Amino acid sequence: MxxxxxxxxxxxxxxxxxxxxxxxxxxxxxxxxxxxxxxxxPIGKSILEDILENAELATVKRVPMCQDTGMTVVYVEIxxxxxxxxxxxxxAINDGIAIGYGTGYLRKSVVKDPLIRVNTNxxxxxxxxxxxxxxEHFKITVAPKGFGSENMSxxxxxxxxDGIEGVKAFVLETVSEAGPNPCPPIxxxxxxxxxxxxxxYIAKKSLMRPLDAHHPDEHIKALEIELLDSINxxxxxxxxxxxLTTAIGVNIETFPTHIAGLPVVVNINCHAxxxxxxxx
Amino acid sequence: MKKKIQTPLTNEIVESLKxxxxxxxxxxxxxxxxxxxxxxxxxxxxNEPLPFDIEGSILYYVGPAPSKPGEAIGSCGPTTSYxxxxxxxxxxxxxxxxxxxxxxxxxxVIESMKQNKAVYFAAIGGAGALIANSVISSEIIAYEDxxxxxxxxxxxxxxxxxxxxxxxxxxxxETERQKYERK
Numbered sequence: 507m508x509x510x511x512x513x514x515x516x517x518x519x520x521x522x523x524x525x526x527x528x529x530x531x532x533x534x535x536x537x538x539x540x541x542x543x544x545x546x547x548p549i550g551k552s553i554l555e556d557i558l559e560n561a562e563l564a565t566v567k568r569v570p571m572c573q574d575t576g577m578t579v580v581y582v583e584i585x586x587x588x589x590x591x592x593x594x595x596x597x598a599i600n601d602g603i604a605i606g607y608g609t610g611y612l613r614k615s616v617v618k619d620p621l622i623r624v625n626t627n628x629x630x631x632x633x634x635x636x637x638x639x640x641x642e643h644f645k646i647t648v649a650p651k652g653f654g655s656e657n658m659s660x661x662x663x664x665x666x667x668d669g670i671e672g673v674k675a676f677v678l679e680t681v682s683e684a685g686p687n688p689c690p691p692i693x694x695x696x697x698x699x700x701x702x703x704x705x706x707y708i709a710k711k712s713l714m715r716p717l718d719a720h721h722p723d724e725h726i727k728a729l730e731i732e733l734l735d736s737i738n739x740x741x742x743x744x745x746x747x748x749x750l751t752t753a754i755g756v757n758i759e760t761f762p763t764h765i766a767g768l769p770v771v772v773n774i775n776c777h778a779x780x781x782x783x784x785x786x
Numbered sequence: 787m788k789k790k791i792q793t794p795l796t797n798e799i800v801e802s803l804k805x806x807x808x809x810x811x812x813x814x815x816x817x818x819x820x821x822x823x824x825x826x827x828x829x830x831x832x833n834e835p836l837p838f839d840i841e842g843s844i845l846y847y848v849g850p851a852p853s854k855p856g857e858a859i860g861s862c863g864p865t866t867s868y869x870x871x872x873x874x875x876x877x878x879x880x881x882x883x884x885x886x887x888x889x890x891x892x893x894x895v896i897e898s899m900k901q902n903k904a905v906y907f908a909a910i911g912g913a914g915a916l917i918a919n920s921v922i923s924s925e926i927i928a929y930e931d932x933x934x935x936x937x938x939x940x941x942x943x944x945x946x947x948x949x950x951x952x953x954x955x956x957x958x959x960e961t962e963r964q965k966y967e968r969k
Contacts, residue, residue, distance in 0.1 A: 546966075547962070547965075547966060549808075549948070549962075550966075553910055556910050556913050556916060556946075557910065557912060557913060559916060560910075560912070560913040560914070560915050560916040563915045563916055563919075564861070564915040567915065569851070569854065569857075569860065569861055569915050569918070570851050570860070570861045570914065570915065571861070571912065571913075571914065571915055572861060572863055572911075572912045572913075572914045573848065573849060573850050573851040573860065573861040573862050573863055573914040573934075574849075574863075574865070574914075575851060611851060611852045611853070611854045611860055612851060612852075613849065613850070613851040613852065613860070613934050614933065614934070615849075615934070623821070625933050627933070654865065654866045654888075654889075654911060657866065685889070685890055685959060685963075686888065686889045686890060686908075686959050687866050687868065687888070687889035687890060688866075689888065689911035689912045739967065739968040739969070740963070740967060741962075741963040741964065741965065741966035741967030741968070742963055743962065743963070743966055745888065745908065745910060745911060746888075746889065746890075746959050746963070747908070747948065747950070747958055747959070747962050748958075748961075748962025748963050748965055748966045749962075749966050750966060776911070776912055777912055778912055
């Protein structure tokens with residue numbers, strides 16, 4: 507039986523909150539450089555240069571790339587032969603968020619009640635998802651999610667007869683309608699299937715996949731490639747000021763669904779696309 | 787070629803700015819986003835004075851990250867502007883001349899900008915660390931209890947932004963997108 511201490515979880519989460527906000531992921535940086543080279547809009551190209559310079563500065567100065575340091579989404583994979591000792595896992599994670607955001611000078615962006623709206627002042631609670639896996643295993647992923655892009659995300663219960671064309675149309679409509687608002691170039695996460703909350707869950711989880719890795723199923727991989735191409739023909743461009751770089755990646759996840767349904771969720775991420783994982 | 791602009795904004799300055807102009811802004815600007823706007827509008831309803839002189843002023847839609855010791859401000863890029871649309875026209879009527887944010891504005895804001903001669907600038911969303919370099923000082927002047935959403939008076943030097951919607955209603959988000967759209 508593997509043992510993971512609550513103390514180590516707290517320490518790891520605190521460090522990961524800061525790392526995710528200070529350091530642009532390698533795959534995202536590569537994608538931004540790749541699209542910058544291809545961008546034909548002069549203003550679009552200069553915005554992509556500024557975004558890369560901003561990331562460099564954030565890493566060197568240990569400050570957040572963006573002031574919206576997000577609501578902290580956390581994924582935990584726990585093995586069936588793994589136990590958390592010396593504390594309760596949920597408290598350990600939230601303590602890590604509070605410490606990470608406090609000592610890292612990260613913005614506290616969470617209000618306790620969605621209608622009364624008083625800040626919790628430590629960015630807790632996180633949005634924590636647990637997944638059981640077999641064996642001795644403990645992996646944690648921290649993904650701070652900004653709401654400029656979260657607000658532009660949408661869900662729709664399509665009809666089975668809408669099929670793949672219906673999915674494409676909904677994704678394009680969502681990105682087109684979002685326009686300049688979610689800080690393009692964006693990463694588009696799409697969840698297809700399951701139930702309404704499962705589709706949302708896998709849409710967000712798809713954003714954790716590296717941009718240089720496609721879905722293993724050929725027809726989904728083809729859909730990712732086609733949608734990225736179609737999105738980049740919309741003309742929105744970096745920051746919505748025109749250009750060929752509206753998205754730097756489309757990641758899709760699917761799940762079995764009901765005979766009567768075709769749920770689709772489009773979860774938009776900004777160009778920072780923050781996420782960091784660790785195995786303890 | 788970037789245009790250097792000094793606050794406060796006058797009608798003459800606003801009229802000279804055209805959608806697409808790249809700007810380096812210097813002088814005083816005020817921060818305000820969702821919660822601060824709600825309070826400003828509450829002030830107006832109650833016939834109370836606003837916490838700063840709005841005539842000729844610029845509002846920057848931002849909730850900065852906390853400043854590290856020795857820094858004037860933390861990362862401070864723009865937030866999405868449409869959330870302020872319903873709370874903006876009364877401020878434009880009182881002489882607000884400029885807004886800095888990112889993303890679309892609605893028709894009533896654009897109409898009011900044309901009537902009142904005001905300009906909408908975009909700063910680069912997500913470039914908060916870079917933008918912080920152009921902020922010399924930051925002081926909370928109202929609603930301290932709102933934390934990141936408090937109203938701050940910022941002194942800026944060569945703050946980089948782009949005129950996206952000018953006082954003639956010309957809107958770069960529409961014109962530029964059309965240029966790069968591929969069928």
